Amino acid sequence: MKRAKASFKKESPCLNYHRWIPYFELARATDNFNKANLIGSGSIGKVYKGSLDDGLLVALKVLNLELEGDSRSFDAECHILGQVRHRNLVKIISTCSNLEFKALVLEFIPNLSLDKQLHSENQCLLTLLQRINIMLDVSLGLEYLHHQHPHVIVHCDLKPSNILLDVNMVAHVSDFGIAKLMLIDNNSIVTTTNIGTIGYMAPEYGSIGGITTRGDVYSFGILLLELVTGKKPVDPMFNGELNLRQWVCNAHPAAVLEIVDCNILRIDFNEQQHSDRVNILHRCLSSIIEVGLHCSMDMPNERLMMRDVVPMLQEIKKEMI
Template sequence: MLLLVIVLPLSTALIVVVTLTLKWKLIECWKSRTGPSNDGINSPQAIRRFSCHELLRATDRFSENNLIGIGSFGSVYVARLQDGMEVAVKVFHQQYERALKSFEDECEVMKRIRHRNLVKIISSCSNDDFKALIMKYMPNGSLENCLYSGTCMLDIFQRLNIMIDVALALEYLHFGHSTPIIHCDLKPSNVLLDEDMVAHISDFGIAKLLSGEDQLSIQIQTLATIGYMAPEYGTKGRVCTRGDVYSYGIMLMEMFTKKKPTDEIFIGELSLNRWINDLLPVSVMEVIDTNLLRGEERFFAAKEQILLSVLNLATECTIESRDGNGADMGWIFSTPDPNP
């Protein structure tokens, strides 16, 4: 850390120190947090009523021109209200029973949570033929679109800040109130970016609430995304907070390698996780997104060390414990022995 402060310009050094300090504080918070957090819980949430007619008019009758995303359970449109306000409207597919259940589950979860790094639900609109959630509009779209867009280039520090935002949101979901909430489907397409590039986790359609203070996991059959899903969930249907940590680790890998866990090269026994584990000891340059760091770049060594630290954390997040229950927060974030 001292070396970074010496070799980097003051402004850049401060960013590095702050982001790394935040990262390690998040680790300690994940390890030790047992009580509820009041982060955002007591903030008043204005409730505004919307009619179906108003939403039809604001989206030009849900035209394709206003369509900004399609998911398993619904489609998302940008809506321009008469007062000039822009919002996002998630319309659930009525023909699918799972979509209706997703709407109910998401409403139940969103009633309980409020945090800077979670997408704000403004209101809902529901009748026998129509169900929708009205959310704050995120002008920079999803992290997935931004990461793979040819017009958007995220540097090291932007990517670090986004992943810190995601970690803060997860910490709140898991420890911020008496009932832990598991997102169950954490991935770049479910992380949205506002006008300031602050990240917000979205889509709680398959999120699960763990009831009971001592309940660490639940057995349930639900949908999740292959590649980001923890092995114990895929094989045993076990949903627990560790599953979100695993997904977070995969997202860290994807964020800094710019490779999806579902890319064609990852077939059979070769996964994104294993690919990084095999090549990282050789050189971090073997796996990182080539746009992040070039050999002739100023302060190459310092940035290389940051990337190595981040990817080592990502591999720890995705370690499976010996009992097959997945990575335990207290274990994977423990301080490594300097003399193994």
């Protein structure tokens, strides 16, 4: 880790009503950014687990300043992040910024990401109700970003690895401030590059390079289908013209149980259950798939909006309980 030089005195906390944390405290918190504290790494930067001077556990996301745009846009992104407040979004505790170092200090979520829970080497033990709760948590977080925040915020890279589950299995959406925060209105399109992840990225990103809230809705739809089927959109079984959405669409509604994650069937369906309960579970699965298919339509204007998705999932959950 490159040490920042005389620019320490120019560090400016963008979130001025958050606690100010200097570079030296972050270095102490991570044992000078020791590899032993490295918990994640990608093209955008590295994430370290650390303990601040007061004992607070944090996740420190250090941005890669070699990426074009990161340094220039950091202050603007922080200004927006400082206004974000929602139980299903990872909390931004503070920032640290100088000429040679830029980082976000995030709350530490002491559990696995949804990706690791869903695709662990051991069997996934998530029940259907737990999966519905996770879907609802994520939808509420996105609804806030799209419709309730003073500015419209587009996540741009929603995927299971960006959804963190706490010890109570409450889902928290992360990295919405890292994947190029954009200020847009419902009719505008902001062009950008290197946005999204293959399999979750809306098809219009590749064709026109434009991003809107509808792109997040597409990613959410794919996420729903993944949660129900247990299949990643980049699974080797999907090649040529066949993708996760098409595979699910071919089976819905007649052969839903043939594509459902076998772990759901093993946990939620058994011979001792009353037939009415089995019918309820089947209807819930079909309803979730239907929402996922509507969210992931090829044409952006044919997709649902997150403020419409939330009540749909709430009704599905009511039927389950």
